[in-house]
Amino acid sequence: MAALMENEVFKAFSTYAAIVTLKMILMGPVTSYFRFTRGSFCNEEDVARKSDEEKKKLLMSHPDVERAQRCHRNDLENIIPFFFIGLLYALSGPNLSSALIHFRVFTASRIFHSFAYILAFPQPSRGLSYALGMFATFSMAYNLLSKVFLL
């Protein structure tokens, strides 16, 4: 087992996978931040101590909260496949330099994507960073399946 974490490619995968996973987790607190600053909750018990009038207001949706949630969901839809494909790809023995290119392109594109989403950059910046990240995952999947294929 120790052998796995002595492998350079696996170490690199662990580092980048941890970074994008932490970035994804942070979308939770970002959403909470918007909930509190914009005053927009979705559970009765979250606004229990308020008056009835205030409750009604606080339980309405707010566009900034919904935007953060869409950004989080987009992360789930893209970072999870990166982890799945990337883990198997890292185990299939690629050379370090091409593995690093895949991990770096994906990580950079997803960090940019989050800023583009939350700060509402003009399109097509968000669309392009989304496509670039997906392309990195597809390229790893192609590499993986061309080495390992047992149906």
Place this chain on the structure above:
Amino acid sequence: MAALMENEVFKAFSTYAAIVTLKMILMGPVTSYFRFTRGSFCNEEDVARKSDEEKKKLLMSHPDVERAQRCHRNDLENIIPFFFIGLLYALSGPNLSSALIHFRVFTASRIFHSFAYILAFPQPSRGLSYALGMFATFSMAYNLLSKVFLL
């Protein structure tokens, strides 16, 4: 590490896991396809160059887009647990033939499920394919925990 990818069960897992993950990723472009053909977006910046009247129209939700999103979400809710349980199950040393049955049943049921969802097949076809996929995951979890259990 090379040893891992020389193991037949792990190779089979890698192949089927890559296939269902790619299928899951593709729900992103499918949703985009419905967004563009049905004219239904959710971010202001996605319709920036349109007139105010058009904007209002383009920012309304559309049932086909919502259907694709529900299908995507259902994939996340089912394919992710398959990967988690399947990876640990593949590492726990099952025999190849019973592992293949699990992977094939799950993969086939999820591919059918997507068609059943997007094309709105009459029920209970979608419900049954959902249950079948879940059953394959439960069966692997049972096999895993009966071999490896350390609380």
Place this chain on the structure above:
Amino acid sequence: MAALMENEVFKAFSTYAAIVTLKMILMGPVTSYFRFTRGSFCNEEDVARKSDEEKKKLLMSHPDVERAQRCHRNDLENIIPFFFIGLLYALSGPNLSSALIHFRVFTASRIFHSFAYILAFPQPSRGLSYALGMFATFSMAYNLLSKVFLL
């Protein structure tokens, strides 16, 4: 490969990861239970045999169904990062006792969180269990990255 499943830490990770994954999967049937008992569906084909008037009613959303879905989504947002970080952490060779603390705290906090969400416990019980689980994941990520870091 057999070596991996002879490692105590990896066995413990497999056990706890399987438990929280099964808990996450079960949110699917919980949502279905609320759909049927509350009569709230979202696809036309799910209510195909009903009269037009009944259909309209059955396709309206219900707060209990939405609550179960939010609970499920919160699981996806937290249990998936736990699996990613936990797997890499388990492979980085921590000692068994500190690994067990992390796995147990996370598992307990997420099981409590589900009850707190579905049964609408008064706050801040749900918020605290959410934060505790996230803290366990952050602590594993810190341990992992302090041992393995290759950018």
